Amino acid sequence: xxxxxxxxxxxxxxxxxxxxxxxxxxxxxxxxxxxxxxxxxxxxxxxxxxxxxxxxxxxxxxxxxxxxxxxxxxxxxxxxxxxxxxxxxxxxxxxxxxxxxxxxxxxxxxxxxxxxxxxxxxxxxxxxxxxxxxxxxxxxxxxxxxxxxxxxxxxxxxxxxxxxxxxxxxxxxxxxxxxxxxxxxxxxxxxxxxxxxxxxxxxxxxxxxxxxxxxxxxxxxxxxxxxxxxxxxxxxxxxxxxxxxxxxxxxxxxxxxxxxxxxxxxxxxxxxxxxxxxxxxxxxxxxxxxxxxxxxxxxxxxxxxxxxxxxxxxxxxxxxxxxxxxxxxx
Numbered sequence: 001x002x003x004x005x006x007x008x009x010x011x012x013x014x015x016x017x018x019x020x021x022x023x024x025x026x027x028x029x030x031x032x033x034x035x036x037x038x039x040x041x042x043x044x045x046x047x048x049x050x051x052x053x054x055x056x057x058x059x060x061x062x063x064x065x066x067x068x069x070x071x072x073x074x075x076x077x078x079x080x081x082x083x084x085x086x087x088x089x090x091x092x093x094x095x096x097x098x099x100x101x102x103x104x105x106x107x108x109x110x111x112x113x114x115x116x117x118x119x120x121x122x123x124x125x126x127x128x129x130x131x132x133x134x135x136x137x138x139x140x141x142x143x144x145x146x147x148x149x150x151x152x153x154x155x156x157x158x159x160x161x162x163x164x165x166x167x168x169x170x171x172x173x174x175x176x177x178x179x180x181x182x183x184x185x186x187x188x189x190x191x192x193x194x195x196x197x198x199x200x201x202x203x204x205x206x207x208x209x210x211x212x213x214x215x216x217x218x219x220x221x222x223x224x225x226x227x228x229x230x231x232x233x234x235x236x237x238x239x240x241x242x243x244x245x246x247x248x249x250x251x252x253x254x255x256x257x258x259x260x261x262x263x264x265x266x267x268x269x270x271x272x273x274x275x276x277x278x279x280x281x282x283x284x285x286x287x288x289x290x291x292x293x294x295x296x297x298x299x300x301x302x303x304x305x306x307x308x309x310x311x312x313x314x315x316x317x318x319x320x321x322x323x324x325x326x327x328x329x330x
Contacts, residue, residue, distance in 0.1 A: 005038065006185065009080040011045040011073055013099070013123060016086045020117065023174035024084060030194045031182055043071040043080070074098055077106050082113045082181075085120035086170070090144065100127040107164070115177065118170030125149055129165075136160050136167040139210045144288055159206040169210045176204045225250050226260045233273045237280055240300040243269045278314045281307070285322045292319045 010024060028040040077083065083106055106112050107129050116124055118138045122145075125131060134155040137145045145154050159168040159177040168177045175198065183191045195203060211234075228250045232241060241249075246269065247257040261269050281299040284290060290298070296307030296319070312318050317325070 005041050006082070007041050007043070007080045008082045008084065009043050009045045009071065009073075009077065010084045010086065011123075012086050013095075014087055014089065014092060016088055020086050020088065020170060020174065023172065024086065024117075024178065026198070027175060027178040027182060027194060030197050031186065031190065034190055034193050035186075045071055045073040045077070074102050077102055078109060078112070080106075080112060082115060084115045084117060085123050086117040087119040087123065088170075090119050090122045090141070090148070091126060095123060095126050099123075103127045104129060113163075114165045115181075116165065116167045117174055118168070121145070121152075121167055122148075124165065125152070131165065133162055133165075134160055136169050138170050140283070140287070143284055147288060147290070156209050156211070157206055158204055158208050158210055161206055173204075173210065175200070177206065179203055180206065223260055223264060225252055225256075226264055229257060229260070229269065230272070230276075233276050237277055238298050238300055240273060240277065274310065275314065277301075278311060281311060281319070282315065282322060285319055292323065295319070 008028065012021075025042060028042055032038055032040055103123065104127055107114065107124075114124070116135070119141055121131065121135045121137055125148075131152055134153045134157075135145075136155045136157055136159055139156065142154055142156070145152075155167075157169075158173040159180075160166055161177070161180065166177065168174055179191060179194060179200075180203070182194065191203075229246050232246050232249060243257060244254050247254045250257075252260075257269055261267055261272060265272060277299045281295050281301075284295045284298070285292070288295070292307075293304050296304055299307070301307035301310065308318050308320075311322070315322065
């Protein structure tokens, strides 16, 4: 007797990248092929008024076992077991009321699950769906998300799995989440086969951080104490720690800390810390609407002139020129 089909709706209101699209489809495609039957049914959800940018959707020939078809978001959303909302960027325009209502209606269902990928959480929150647990967005969007929804706790993890609403950082973390999702429906042997086909050497759990400071900054794995020091720096931007404090927190002397940075990164702790803060400031100048003074303060600079001079020394242009350059390109 054939198992019940699991229906999955993919809603990409502004289109999505080829990588995002493929990471969603491929695990289900492989599962169908390995099972030998059409167990997972995927639909690409449209809206009557074509709210999304259709040109962003990649045109790919789909093998028959995945049976990807277009469907109307506004008419039959309640039939889906899982609704995936995938967005590479926050909404460019106000979300139309019909979309808000249909998302609210789906959320009120007893069984339907929701997965928000990368910037997908924006569509839920802007539709009036209150999110009381931690939400995951892509690390490049975290500052923007915090400014927009200060009442929501944001997580730096790869993904969060909840009973009704899960969230994922996107990119390759989408594979990690969906393989975890499949493991709730399939035997371990099939999950291992899917992982082998995707050439995954291990399955990452959701609690792993999106960005790890030990990811080969100098072309080699970093010493564990150095990793801990960089992690402290990245998590203490607004109120920077002194080198002595960092050394004490990781249980080494300041001299040992300096030797580690010199050996592995050919720099000093204070210099590397400054670069981390300046790169965060650059990201905020390019992606947020915060004032230049606010950005400087949030990145640990005591005054506007101090921020401006440090920024110009490192990037060869002032914060104001950086923002003007970005706005011109955009």
